[in-house]
Amino acid sequence: AENSPRFSRILLKLSGEALSGNKDMGIDASILDQMSLSIAHLVGLGVQVGIVVGGGNLYRGSQLQQDGLVGRVTGDQMGMLATVMNGLALRDALERRNIKTRLMSAISINGVVETYSSRDAIRHLKNGEVCVFVAGTGNPFFTTDTAACLRGIEIEATLILKATKVDGVYDKDPSKHDDAIKYDFLSFDEVLDRKLGVMDLTAICLCRDHSVPLQVFDMNKPGALLSVIMGEPEGTRVTR
Ligand code: UDP
Numbered sequence: 001a002e003n004s005p006r007f008s009r010i011l012l013k014l015s016g017e018a019l020s021g022n023k024d025m026g027i028d029a030s031i032l033d034q035m036s037l038s039i040a041h042l043v044g045l046g047v048q049v050g051i052v053v054g055g056g057n058l059y060r061g062s063q064l065q066q067d068g069l070v071g072r073v074t075g076d077q078m079g080m081l082a083t084v085m086n087g088l089a090l091r092d093a094l095e096r097r098n099i100k101t102r103l104m105s106a107i108s109i110n111g112v113v114e115t116y117s118s119r120d121a122i123r124h125l126k127n128g129e130v131c132v133f134v135a136g137t138g139n140p141f142f143t144t145d146t147a148a149c150l151r152g153i154e155i156e157a158t159l160i161l162k163a164t165k166v167d168g169v170y171d172k173d174p175s176k177h178d179d180a181i182k183y184d185f186l187s188f189d190e191v192l193d194r195k196l197g198v199m200d201l202t203a204i205c206l207c208r209d210h211s212v213p214l215q216v217f218d219m220n221k222p223g224a225l226l227s228v229i230m231g232e233p234e235g236t237r238v239t240r
Pocket of ligand 1: 016061062079138139
């Protein structure tokens, strides 16, 4: 039907930056509430939603290393733990909107989060529960973008959505260049050849190799998430 969602199971990547809203650091409660409302809408339509959250609003491993605080592996572990904290806040925000939510971590933290397993996740999703995946891939030297593509493939999502601050992928930074051109469609190879900073190479290669389409869109644009789900043109779509 015209009013039914085009995608039945999706993986949404929310960066740490997206959670911090207009604050310099930390987590913005009103942003979390807005996001929860948009996600509630999807759940109401019967869409199964998996979410991977970043941690860049709190810690990034490479930055902690550069600052001389810790080595890279420790820094990445701190970064992964930061995503757990973001996930805890997102889980509570979703539950305040009466959305049944599971928080699943790649790193076991007994008593705080469930440990991730793809089989459990798929079972929860089929039950109509939102799954929030945290601690990235569980390994240093990876990113939560890669985790998003990995989890998306594992749960057999038919679309991976990357929420950004701009409404898609441009040939150059639109905040610095007035003549930047937005792409409506791209192939994964074009993203790689033109070195477009959509996601890191590992993430892009995973999506390409497993033929999972990727949609880059502006989460702060009202109705954008919904129109992506309905299959309407929105942001930039990257396919094989
Ligand atoms: N991280 C990691 N392995 C992963 C995912 C993340 O070590 O699989 C660490 C890494 O240090 C990273 C930090 O967690 O900088 C936060 O993740 P990311 O930078 O991807 O968050 P975002 O940019 O989406 O906010």
